[in-house]
Amino acid sequence: MLVLVSKNKDSPRIYIIDTSAILSGKPLPVDQQDFWTVEEVAEEFSPGGSSYRMFQYLREKGLSLHRPSKNAKRKVNQIIQKLGENLRLSSADRAVLSLAVDVDLMENVHAVILTDDYSIQNIASVLKIEFQPISQKGITKTLKWIRRCQGCKRVLSSDESVCPICGSNAQFVVDKKEGKNQDK
Numbered sequence: 001m002l003v004l005v006s007k008n009k010d011s012p013r014i015y016i017i018d019t020s021a022i023l024s025g026k027p028l029p030v031d032q033q034d035f036w037t038v039e040e041v042a043e044e045f046s047p048g049g050s051s052y053r054m055f056q057y058l059r060e061k062g063l064s065l066h067r068p069s070k071n072a073k074r075k076v077n078q079i080i081q082k083l084g085e086n087l088r089l090s091s092a093d094r095a096v097l098s099l100a101v102d103v104d105l106m107e108n109v110h111a112v113i114l115t116d117d118y119s120i121q122n123i124a125s126v127l128k129i130e131f132q133p134i135s136q137k138g139i140t141k142t143l144k145w146i147r148r149c150q151g152c153k154r155v156l157s158s159d160e161s162v163c164p165i166c167g168s169n170a171q172f173v174v175d176k177k178e179g180k181n182q183d184k
Contacts, residue, residue: 014109015033016111016114018114039095084147086158099111116133116135147161
């Protein structure tokens, strides 16, 4: 059974789950806590499969669907661009993060994202949103990704897949200058 632990036991929480939390197979006590997700996560499950049945079960037990605000989406997308995570996060991932931003703006409650997705954890740590991994260890530091030419090692813009100088392919690498220890 998944144990939900947090820093301040008196503070009410809304747990926001992404697809990886559902796919983990770990039981989520949705009938005992507030569990939210986004429509984009619901759309990732095809009718008929065991994951779909699990999602439907969670819905019946109290998992509710919500839409994040445009302001939260804008804020999340700015951080995603800054950290170079724009090609690593799906629309569902972005919506989960945006919903967490909205929840953290609510009075007397804060968001906890349940996810094994390292990119979601990376963005959440920058946004100072609490997260809990489900089956994995979780991240230990925040990373910034850059695109670098494999040939001449030039740093490229995030939309360049081929170096305009030498013609070599680009790859995403961690920017060693920007990575920092996570404050947890």
